Amino acid sequence: MKKEIPSVGRAFAGGIFLFVSVILFSAFFIASEKRHFLIIAVYDSQAAQNHMVHLKKVSFEAGAIGAMENVMDVVTQGANDRVPKIRFDLGPNQIYRNRWIITAYGNVIDMLQKKILVDTHDQFVRASGDSIVFYTNDIMRGKFYSVLDLKSGTYAQVKALTFHALIGQDVHPDCTMKNFKIYYYPPSAEKVEIIRDAGYGEDVSLIPKTKPTCPIYWIDNDNFLYPYYSAAHDYVSIMKVNFTSKEQEKIGGIDQLPENRSLSKFFKNAENEIVYQCARGYFKIDLGKKKISELQFLSAGNGFSIALYEVEKKGRQIMSGDQILGNYFTVPEAAVTTTGYIAFPYEIVLGDEHYLQGAAVYSSTSHQWKTIGDSDLSAVIGWTEE
DSSP: OOOOOOHHHHHHHHHHHHHHHHHHHHHHHHHHSOOEEEEEEEEOTTHHHHOEEEEEEEEEETTEEEEEEEEEEEEOSOTTOSSOSOOSSSSOOEEETTTEEEOTTSOEEETTTTEEEEOSOOEEEEEETTEEEEEEEETTTEEEEEEEETTTOOEEEOOOTTOOOSSSOSEEEEOSSSSOEEEEOOTTSOOEEEESOOOOOOOOTTSTTOOOOOOOEESSSSEEEEEEEOTTSSOEEEEEEETTTOOEEEEEEEOOOOOOOSOOEEEEOTTSOEEEEETTEEEEEETTTTEEEEOSEEEEETTEEEESSOBTTTBEEEEETTEEEEEEBOOGGGOEEETTEEEEEEEEEETTEEEEEEEEEEETTTTEEEEEOOTTEEEEEEEEEO
């Protein structure tokens, strides 16, 4: 006859089994987690003379930070160049297929071959398969598309006149009159008026060296958005226009606009939502509900978000879902994320002055913050993985 294990013994044995199971699961999770690399751009100590930026990578595995390695050195400006040909510090950059850096300036760098493939600064349109498409709209060079072939490394202008990679039509605002207008510019024909009264435009009097402008955002090939500002510049309506019918409708309005210190813009956040940024803040545009709502946080992707408003002496809240991870002084659009990680440039603030300190990185595996680099940081570019 078998003896029964006393209840205390059974509980103890069950606890041992559970403990061992947790250890084995954790070991499996850590072993199966991909190794991530944060790519950053760092100014050379003599950058003012040699115009050199170092691309570096820092490894992260199971939340633990590894050594910093140099990927390649980039000379951003030649001896005969009046301005830099390559820049990493002008806005969000992206890494395509774990290998190619596409800068906000319009450059392409191959990290594997350690080559600069595109050193012009045209408008990035899209990347798909083995091609990256750019658009040039320059008073001297003209209007045309160019394609970078990633297999051959060749970058060439598209000769086919029917090639059209940008969504929408050749529509532009005329901001020279008191009331703005919007025109369509067909090829080899006179311009066509689409909107006779497009408002008075945002106030640019406090923005140095800036001319009046009106951003246009294409939803698809036949519909676009633009902001209609009142004459007093204290109210803006977001208008949706049908290109074919020339009919427009109001999606929503934003009142109590404060002094304007930077140009407004439309963009899509990490959740693929249309956002309008203006003097009063960031506003999500819901076309289906015909509604505009002010955002308190900007999605950074992969479950992370950053507060759009700073708390005095603390900075912005960094969130993962509903969990507060910490507070930093940073620019929300500068954050880059991957599964389990968020990174961004961070600053300290003394009075009205901001001082760059380097990059801050959070790992959801270790639940810890790490800091990288110093004030020589040019940009936090993105993540690769193995």
